[in-house]
Amino acid sequence: MTDSLERNLQHRRRVLRALLWMTLIAGASFALINIKRELYLLASLELIYAAFAAFMLRFVDTTPHLKAWTLAFLVPFFCIMVTALLLPQSSYTIFAWIQSIPIISYLLLGKRGGFWMALIFISLGVLAFNVRYVTELSLVNLAVMANVGFSALAVMLFSHIYERSRDDNEQRLIELAGTDSLTGLANRMRLSEAFRAMRSQADRSNTPLSLVVLDLDHFKQVNDRYGHEVGDSVLLHTAQLLKRRLRDSDLPCRLGGEEFAMLLPGATLEQAADLADAVRVLLAQSPVTVGRERLNVTFSAGVATLGEDGDSLSELLRIADRRMYEAKGGGRNQVVAAGQRYALAKPDCTSDTCSE
């Protein structure tokens, strides 16, 4: 669940696995043929590479360093291919393999890495053709070289377009998976991702990180009295107000139903409580218009902070949730932030701080 919003590298692993199997089988077979043809340098390169492929097959599905291993495999792989192109004993037709360079590069390295890898090795391939046939430069050879070069560039262009749209679609899916469809705020899944990043940052810079859970008061009555659509616009109104009021570095999110959360990097428990109370006042002063009526919306909130109240998101959510219910129990439309419990703007409190 925690990795659910990360980019999916599964397809790259599958392509690499297929390439490793091909290298293993083809490398061993070609090595045998080339030994018979007395091309010992090429045969030993092919054998070494087949062994390297067999070695990589053991961990290609699990390695966390997929890109580094892909590069470690691919650069020598293409170098061997170019060496084969240069050998005077290998046939003319071997140049057809240049076509595979852009496809393999883009599938394994994505659009940026794929672009450079393909460009470099297609150029080297065309250069190899030049080196081999420079002495017998004829119109036929020029035509072959132009066809090999341009068709490889065409394949590269299509691979680039394909990889770019795949990348955009994946990005869009990641956005959608982390977004609440009604309010456009982050959802629980994105909150977990953001919490991990913000907690690391807070640990590194020794700065506070706080969480506020807020729940709209008597929301059922809004739905029952005005209907579900009006209920939805109240949720949207609250979400927009949170987005407007918070900093770009803060994360407002909808946990579900009429429950929201705010993840506040750099805010201590007290600062987070002050901010939650300011949002509470702002919401209370911004009624939602329904026909001729103006609907006052309030919420009850609980605050928790990293370290004092726990180190994981689930601990902070649990404590903030418990304090939110204390705020409900204390009369609603208030914020509870505790070490010792205190409530801000609690109607039946004479001072800002109430004892537990």
Ligand SMILES: Nc1nc2c(ncn2[C@@H]2O[C@H](COP(=O)(O)OP(=O)(O)OP(=O)(O)O)[C@@H](O)[C@H]2O)c(=O)[nH]1
């Ligand atoms: N319009 C709308 N209503 C929702 C949505 N999700 C949950 N609800 C409603 O929110 C209401 C929540 O009711 P309760 O849990 O009783 O809470 P409440 O009425 O706000 O009472 P307190 O929290 O105790 O103040 C229920 O009527 C749900 O149907 C939604 O996406 N849209």
